[in-house]
Amino acid sequence: MAVDESLKEDIKIYYETHSLSVAKVYDVFSECDVSKKTIEAWVTNERWTKNKYPNAKAKAKETLTASVVKNIKDDAKDELLKALEEDAQNQTPEYNEKVVAELINDELSLTGIQVKMAKNLKRAEVFAEHSKSITTNKTFHDMLVSTHQVMHGKQPTFVINNLNGNISGEEMKNMSKDELKKIIEKR
Numbered sequence: 440m441a442v443d444e445s446l447k448e449d450i451k452i453y454y455e456t457h458s459l460s461v462a463k464v465y466d467v468f469s470e471c472d473v474s475k476k477t478i479e480a481w482v483t484n485e486r487w488t489k490n491k492y493p494n495a496k497a498k499a500k501e502t503l504t505a506s507v508v509k510n511i512k513d514d515a516k517d518e519l520l521k522a523l524e525e526d527a528q529n530q531t532p533e534y535n536e537k538v539v540a541e542l543i544n545d546e547l548s549l550t551g552i553q554v555k556m557a558k559n560l561k562r563a564e565v566f567a568e569h570s571k572s573i574t575t576n577k578t579f580h581d582m583l584v585s586t587h588q589v590m591h592g593k594q595p596t597f598v599i600n601n602l603n604g605n606i607s608g609e610e611m612k613n614m615s616k617d618e619l620k621k622i623i624e625k626r
Contacts, residue, residue: 442472442473442477443472443569446468446471446472446473446565446569447473447481449468449565450464450468450473450478450481451481451485451487453467453468454478454482454487454489455487455488455489455490455491455492456490456491456492456496457489457490458489458490459489460489461475461478461479461482462475464478465478467562468566470566470570470572470575471566471569471570472569472570472571520535520536523535523538556586559582560582560583560586563578563579563582564579566579567579573616573619573620574616577619
């Protein structure tokens, strides 16, 4: 069976930007319609290189981290110090500098987590697109719902229109895989 070229490209990029064995790369893409032997053949026949871009990867991490942190700190520092002076009267400038540094680091950590969440969702979306497993698609759906809840703090209301009327997200949770497959096939 022919493998989707975009999936093959995703696997190649993942292999060449990480220092992982073929087995570990296969684990990442195991829900997709590709075998471990196929990945091994691509690596061998097309001479893929594990961790092909170590200098670029290191430079990206160094540059992005340093420039983002520096720019955010420089731009935000004065504004935060002004706001902090209103809240923290009678504190030393050194103390205020430390408080600002801690506030910035906390926010950057939160932003870093959000970026990791977004990257993880993107990977999961790729897997779901290339998977024929309803379980994989359900897992991706659950990830989206959970992310929505984290970001918006409330349960989204999902309704699917089908020939039998509307089905809510709560009703879908109680349905079997076969029932869900029948709904998908009707659409």
